[in-house]
Amino acid sequence: xxxxSRTEAARLLDEADASLLDLVDNVLTKGVVIDGEIILGLxxxxxxxxxxxxxxxxxxxIKAQR
Amino acid sequence: MSLYVYALVAKGxxxxxxxxxxxxxxxxxxxxRLLAVVGDMxxxxxxxxxxxxxxxxxxxxxxxITDAVLPLRFGSIVDGELxxxxxxEPAEATLEAALTRVAGREQMxxxxxxxxxxxxxxxxxxxxxxxxxxxxxxxxxxxxxxxTLEHDPxxxxxxxxxxxxxxxxxxxxVESHGSRPLIASVHHLIERGQxxxxxxxxxxxxxxLIDAAVTVSGPWPPYAFASGxxx
Amino acid sequence: MSQKxxxxxxxxxxxxxxxxxxxxxxxxxxxxxxxxxxxVQRSVAKLVLTLMEFLRKLFxxxxxxxxxxxxxxxxxxxxxxxxxxxxxETITSLAAQFELSPDDLNLDLGPLGRLQ
Numbered sequence: 001x002x003x004x005s006r007t008e009a010a011r012l013l014d015e016a017d018a019s020l021l022d023l024v025d026n027v028l029t030k031g032v033v034i035d036g037e038i039i040l041g042l043x044x045x046x047x048x049x050x051x052x053x054x055x056x057x058x059x060x061x062i063k064a065q066r
Numbered sequence: 067m068s069l070y071v072y073a074l075v076a077k078g079x080x081x082x083x084x085x086x087x088x089x090x091x092x093x094x095x096x097x098x099r100l101l102a103v104v105g106d107m108x109x110x111x112x113x114x115x116x117x118x119x120x121x122x123x124x125x126x127x128x129x130x131i132t133d134a135v136l137p138l139r140f141g142s143i144v145d146g147e148l149x150x151x152x153x154x155e156p157a158e159a160t161l162e163a164a165l166t167r168v169a170g171r172e173q174m175x176x177x178x179x180x181x182x183x184x185x186x187x188x189x190x191x192x193x194x195x196x197x198x199x200x201x202x203x204x205x206x207x208x209x210x211x212x213x214t215l216e217h218d219p220x221x222x223x224x225x226x227x228x229x230x231x232x233x234x235x236x237x238x239x240v241e242s243h244g245s246r247p248l249i250a251s252v253h254h255l256i257e258r259g260q261x262x263x264x265x266x267x268x269x270x271x272x273x274x275l276i277d278a279a280v281t282v283s284g285p286w287p288p289y290a291f292a293s294g295x296x297x
Numbered sequence: 298m299s300q301k302x303x304x305x306x307x308x309x310x311x312x313x314x315x316x317x318x319x320x321x322x323x324x325x326x327x328x329x330x331x332x333x334x335x336x337v338q339r340s341v342a343k344l345v346l347t348l349m350e351f352l353r354k355l356f357x358x359x360x361x362x363x364x365x366x367x368x369x370x371x372x373x374x375x376x377x378x379x380x381x382x383x384x385x386e387t388i389t390s391l392a393a394q395f396e397l398s399p400d401d402l403n404l405d406l407g408p409l410g411r412l413q
Contacts, residue, residue, distance in 0.1 A: 009322040029321045030289035031139035034153045204378025212361045248313035281304035
């Protein structure tokens, strides 16, 4: 995995114009991550969160019993 | 020899794949139930603007020749096809679902900015209502939290950004930011080809905001809709 | 697909985006061969705290709604308020220990929309 070191990232960003910043946002902070076992191993948690969110929001809309 | 992995695709493209960021030939490899677009690479690419642009260019070429493309993060390198399969396997179902979601679609990004520093008088909330002296700290806390939530100065602007292009939105990701004047970034997944109409709708719907301004960029490959991590 | 941008940006806006990205990119997991156990801990802490913050916001919204509707007794209001106050303090202080900002704990629910 090529993860920018803090100095590489700082240098890249210092000199970046607006459109490079948008590109950095997309290609360096988004996209599927396959390195970092803890992140990929927890990829299924994304679905858990979404399902949990759906359950909790549904509970939120249930009128109080009293 | 390592593999640089650019994206996952749902179908092997029938057209020429072309070359990747180092001029290497691209190929599609199967990894469990998934297909990945990869290139052979001797060494990890440097983190330079050129490399980032080439990574994006390669992914855009994939979107031009096949319908469902899920980009990987820049710099995704694996030891080989077995290593790739091992890494993708735990998230196979999630990634398949993400591929289905992005099929035939692209990403637009709206960034919301405060238009100008708010004048002191404008930001002050109304004075807290007089509360009964016998309210405990818990009740006072709830009242204060309610006041804070009601007076979110950016809520109207963000609601406008989310509502204006409503008919185009197939999926949505919202990121709040702390560095003022930047307030938030909104990423919307839309049907391919709708970018100009989407941008027009967002600008029309936010033109009357007094204290906020937006920029719209895109279309992008669906970077923000790649399940695999929590943003 | 060729990308365009509309809307104009001044220097202040560009600098703000630059600052945000410096923070985000600086947060990324280190390269495999430099893996630091503390960073793994931090990833887990971030997940747990993000979930806690999500629940806190949900409970807070519910408590305020019931307070406004008058369906809470004064004792219940006080107890709920205290519990939420302590929950907020706990989350904030734990996040600070792992050098996480409030923005880092923001969980977007995708198709379900923001919780705010």
